[in-house]
Amino acid sequence: xxxxxxxxxxxxxxxxxxxxxxxxxxxxxxxxxxxxxxxxxxxxxxxxxxxxxxxxxxxxxxxxxxxxxxxxxxxxxxxxxxxxx
Amino acid sequence: xxxxxxxxxxxxxxxxxxxxxxxxxxxxxxxxxxxxxxxxxxxxxxxxxxxxxxxxxxxxxxxxxxxxxxxxxxxxxxxxxxxxxxxxxxxxxxxxxxxxxxxxxxxxxxxxxxxxxxxxxxxxxxxxxxxxxxxxxxxxxxxxxxxxxxxxxxxxxxxx
Numbered sequence: 001x002x003x004x005x006x007x008x009x010x011x012x013x014x015x016x017x018x019x020x021x022x023x024x025x026x027x028x029x030x031x032x033x034x035x036x037x038x039x040x041x042x043x044x045x046x047x048x049x050x051x052x053x054x055x056x057x058x059x060x061x062x063x064x065x066x067x068x069x070x071x072x073x074x075x076x077x078x079x080x081x082x083x084x085x
Numbered sequence: 086x087x088x089x090x091x092x093x094x095x096x097x098x099x100x101x102x103x104x105x106x107x108x109x110x111x112x113x114x115x116x117x118x119x120x121x122x123x124x125x126x127x128x129x130x131x132x133x134x135x136x137x138x139x140x141x142x143x144x145x146x147x148x149x150x151x152x153x154x155x156x157x158x159x160x161x162x163x164x165x166x167x168x169x170x171x172x173x174x175x176x177x178x179x180x181x182x183x184x185x186x187x188x189x190x191x192x193x194x195x196x197x198x199x200x201x202x203x204x205x206x207x208x209x210x211x212x213x214x215x216x217x218x219x220x221x222x223x224x225x226x227x228x229x230x231x232x233x234x235x236x237x238x239x240x241x242x243x244x245x
Binding site: 032076077081 | 092094131133134135137143145147172174176
């Protein structure tokens with residue numbers, strides 16, 4: 001069996017994400033501030049995982065909580081109103 | 086006493102009198118059940134992220150107060166009774182309240198709210214010395230220009 005040329009492995013450049021709330025102490029997580037929280041949800045209104053957002057565990061918990069509180073008050077959507085595809 | 090923050094949403098299609106009456110009603114409930122109202126924040130009418138009871142708009146009011154669990158209990162009981170309230174949410178901000186600091190904060194808030202009323206009488210006395218304001222005006226204008234140019238420079242630096 002011929003030896004298949006090993007395919008060159010694709011290079012991944014993993015830039016270490018840093019928690020932006022740890023970097024900038026002035027940033028606060030507040031359920032009233034829907035515009036900031038909007039950065040942590042997808043277009044579909046789902047909360048972006050820590051893996052992708054780069055938040056540290058502590059701040060991710062707070063972001064998650066704040067988003068849920070904002071949803072309760074209808075400041076943020078559970079499911080956004082989207083035009084039919 | 087603990088420090089709380091409570092937001093309630095009044096149906097958006099109701100007239101302003103109804104909104105005002107909810108403010109009066111809930112402020113009274115806070116103060117009559119061992120609470121101290123520190124401040125009210127009126128966010129006005131906002132579009133809701135989703136429909137609630139068929140309405141798409143809501144009037145948001147935030148009350149910042151110090152109180153006990155009994156205060157919150159009574160407040161939330163009344164939120165539930167009142168049909169005009171479509172949503173409410175109460176959050177504890179801190180476990181301990183320094184009463185002196187609280188009074189100072191209330192005073193500061195009152196003062197911040199007062200100037201529009203207090204300013205006109207204070208502003209009226211100077212007019213007799215009309216000569217004074219005019220020399221002051223030219224230096225003031227360049228300084229504002231300076232501020233404007235200062236504001237501009239950082240942005241251009243960023244663009245580069």
